[in-house]
Amino acid sequence: MRKFLVILPLLLLSFACKFENKKERLKPKIVATTSILADGIRNIVGDNADVVSLMPAGVDPHLYKASVRDLDLLQNADLVIYHGLFLEGKMTEIFEKLAFSQNLINVSENIPHELLLSSGPEAHSVDPHIWFDVSLWSLALAHASDEIIKWQPEWKSAVSTNTESYLAQLSLVHQDNITKVAELRKANQALITAHDAFSYFGKAYNLEVLGLQGLSTLSEPGLRDLTGLVSFIVERNIHAVFAEQTISPKAIEAVVAGCANQNHEIELAGPLYTDSLGAPDSPAGTYIGMVRTNVQVIFESLTQ
Numbered sequence: 001m002r003k004f005l006v007i008l009p010l011l012l013l014s015f016a017c018k019f020e021n022k023k024e025r026l027k028p029k030i031v032a033t034t035s036i037l038a039d040g041i042r043n044i045v046g047d048n049a050d051v052v053s054l055m056p057a058g059v060d061p062h063l064y065k066a067s068v069r070d071l072d073l074l075q076n077a078d079l080v081i082y083h084g085l086f087l088e089g090k091m092t093e094i095f096e097k098l099a100f101s102q103n104l105i106n107v108s109e110n111i112p113h114e115l116l117l118s119s120g121p122e123a124h125s126v127d128p129h130i131w132f133d134v135s136l137w138s139l140a141l142a143h144a145s146d147e148i149i150k151w152q153p154e155w156k157s158a159v160s161t162n163t164e165s166y167l168a169q170l171s172l173v174h175q176d177n178i179t180k181v182a183e184l185r186k187a188n189q190a191l192i193t194a195h196d197a198f199s200y201f202g203k204a205y206n207l208e209v210l211g212l213q214g215l216s217t218l219s220e221p222g223l224r225d226l227t228g229l230v231s232f233i234v235e236r237n238i239h240a241v242f243a244e245q246t247i248s249p250k251a252i253e254a255v256v257a258g259c260a261n262q263n264h265e266i267e268l269a270g271p272l273y274t275d276s277l278g279a280p281d282s283p284a285g286t287y288i289g290m291v292r293t294n295v296q297v298i299f300e301s302l303t304q
């Protein structure tokens, strides 16, 4: 009997979930692939929709494979918003198939090609980490806002107001980044991280950026990268290197050890938030919080 009492609520719950269809929802449900994207969309739509992130905070989008539950979530959403530029590298086919039956927005599709950075010798390979340039991320979110209004024209007034106010906040963050990074440049510092996520940051704010691993976390750093990086750090008297939240610190720890062998003590700072937000109620739990947290950590560690 006791067993039955435990099982019954579970059965009711699964019954309720199965029968929660689009029509019965109080608000439309928008699924955004990454936590960074979901936060931006939440700011745009406000109370008009429930926005959920497919990938939880702390997850690496380059390697993420959708589960059966995820496919269910994507198919049952009223709108799916994804990053594009092959950030969700293992989900490309899913989006292609979903396009036949689902409302889909690719937030990066309208970014002018000349503003994108390439990720390798192949003409088609593009660096997906556009959110590190706050002005570029603003363009992506402005496009998402336009597409959301096309999808729900009756939201136009609210969504336009929300977007305008959010983009104004992002513009302030962008200006603050410019000011802080100028100090680092004066101090002859460079940003060295575990994977090449910060190229847009380097370009937008004019700072030299080096990554130990390729653009995608799929590739492993080689010994040659390591030796070259250690010499660079010693010669330039770089004060710190940075771990990343979604990546094992092993490779970047090897850089610190390599510097120690050359009698150059260096701080292993961070971890920086790169491809995911921090936990929901932490300072880096929003995009703005994440950018400000990162820039503060980078600034303090490199100017100490």
Ligand SMILES: [Zn+2]
Pocket: 062, 129, 195, 197, 215, 216, 217, 274, 275
């Ligand atoms: Zn990445």
